[in-house]
Amino acid sequence: MTKKEIVIIGSGVSGLLCGKRLTEAGHSVLLIDKGRNAGGRLSTRRTDGAVFHHGASSLPDFYKHKDLPEFVIKILKRAEKEKVIQRKGVIFEPFSSVSHLVSFFAEGLNIKEGCEATSLDLKNKTIDVTYRSDNSTKLSYDLLIISIPPNQAKTLINNQLDRFDSCLSEVEMRSSAAALFSFDLDPALIKETYFSNKNVHVYVENNRFKCVQRLLSFTVHTKEPFAKKVVNNDKNKIKDILFKEVSNAVPVSLPKPTYEAGHRWLYGFTERSLGKAYLFYENESVGVCGDWCSGSTILDAASSGVKLAEQVLKL
Ligand SMILES: Cc1cc2nc3c(=O)[nH]c(=O)nc-3n(C[C@H](O)[C@H](O)[C@H](O)COP(=O)(O)OP(=O)(O)OC[C@H]3O[C@@H](n4cnc5c(N)ncnc54)[C@H](O)[C@@H]3O)c2cc1C
Structure with a gap:
C-alpha cells in the first residue's frame, strides 16, 4: 500500500x-x-449547570x-x-x-x-x-x-x-428546529424523561443519561408539520416560540430560564x-x-x- x-x-x-x-x-x-x-x-452543548443533547441521541x-x-x-x-x-x-x-x-x-x-x-x-x-x-x-x-x-x-x-x-x-433533506432551556428549579420535581404535545418533543435532560445536571433542563424538538412553520425564523424567535411550547407541555410552572437558546437544523434529516x-x-x-x-x-x-x-x- x-x-x-x-x-x-x-x-x-x-x-x-x-x-x-x-x-x-x-x-x-x-x-x-x-x-x-x-x-x-x-x-x-455544555453550559454552567446543564448538558444538552440537541442532535441525535440514540x-x-x-x-x-x-x-x-x-x-x-x-x-x-x-x-x-x-x-x-x-x-x-x-x-x-x-x-x-x-x-x-x-x-x-x-x-x-x-x-x-x-x-x-x-x-x-x-x-x-x-x-x-x-x-x-x-x-x-x-x-x-x-x-x-x-x-x-x-x-x-x-x-x-x-x-x-x-x-x-x-x-x-x-x-431531499428536511429541516427542524430545537431549543435548550435550563431553570433554577430542583431537578427532582420531574421524574419523567419525556413529554410531548401536538407540536414538540420535550426531553428532560436530567433524567436521560448519567452525566451530572445541576439545573432542571429541557431540550425541545419540533415535530412535523410545526417544524416547517418555525425553522425559518431566527434563533431568538425559535427560542421564544419553543418556550411557549415547553411551558404548555410540562406539568410544572416554569420561571424565566437561566439559559435559553434556539437552534436550526437546516439539513437535519434525510427525506430521500x-x-x-x-x-x-x-x-x-x-x-x-x-x-x-x-x-x-x-x-x-x-x-x-x-x-x-x-x-x-x-x-
Ligand atoms: C435533531 C436530530 C435528531 C436525530 N436523531 C437521530 C437518532 O436518534 N438516531 C439516529 O440514528 N439518527 C438521528 N439523527 C440523524 C443523525 O444525526 C445523522 O444521520 C448523522 O449524525 C449524520 O452524520 P454525518 O456524518 O453524515 O453528517 P453530519 O453529522 O452532519 O456531519 C457533517 C460535519 O461536517 C461539518 N462541515 C460542514 N461543512 C463544512 C465545511 N465547509 N468545512 C468543514 N466542516 C464542515 C459539520 O460541522 C459537521 O460536523 C438526528 C438528526 C437530527 C438533526
Missing part, C-alpha cells in the same frame, strides 16, 4: 468512521470540521441493520462492552452522554476543529480553509473525502465534478436518500459520504463512511 495524505472535510459520524478505517489501515488522515467540536449532528439496533460493514459492528460492540452505549429496548443510547460516544469514535484521530473548508481546487488538489473564522491557509492532499450534507457539498464542489450535481436531484452507499471519483481522487447517501441514521452515516474507506483501500 502507498501511504496517502488524506483530508476529510466533516467530522460527523461518517467522517469519523471513514477516518478511523483509513487511519487504522496506515494512511495519514487529517479531519477538519468547522464546528467547535467533532460529531456534527451528534451534538452536545441509534437503531446495530445487530439488526442489514448492511453494516464488519468494521462498524466491531466498534459498536466494543462501545457496548465498554458501557459507552447501552441497549434501551429496540434502540441503543449513550450511557453518560452523546459527547462521550463522539470521543469514543474520535479516539486516535487527527482532527482540526473550528476549521472550515471555504473552497476547493480539485485540479491542483488543494483546499482553502479558514481556521476559527480568522486565519486562512491552503491544505494539499492526495485524496479528498467530503463528508458533509449534500447542499453544503454542492456549494463546496462548485461544479468541479460534473456528475455530482445531477445525482443530487434524487436527494441518494440510494448509493457513497460516491467515488477516481480520476479526481475525491470521495463523498454521509448519511444522506443511503439512509437517514447514525448507522447509515457510519456505513457510508466505512464503505467509502474500503473502496479507497482497494486502490
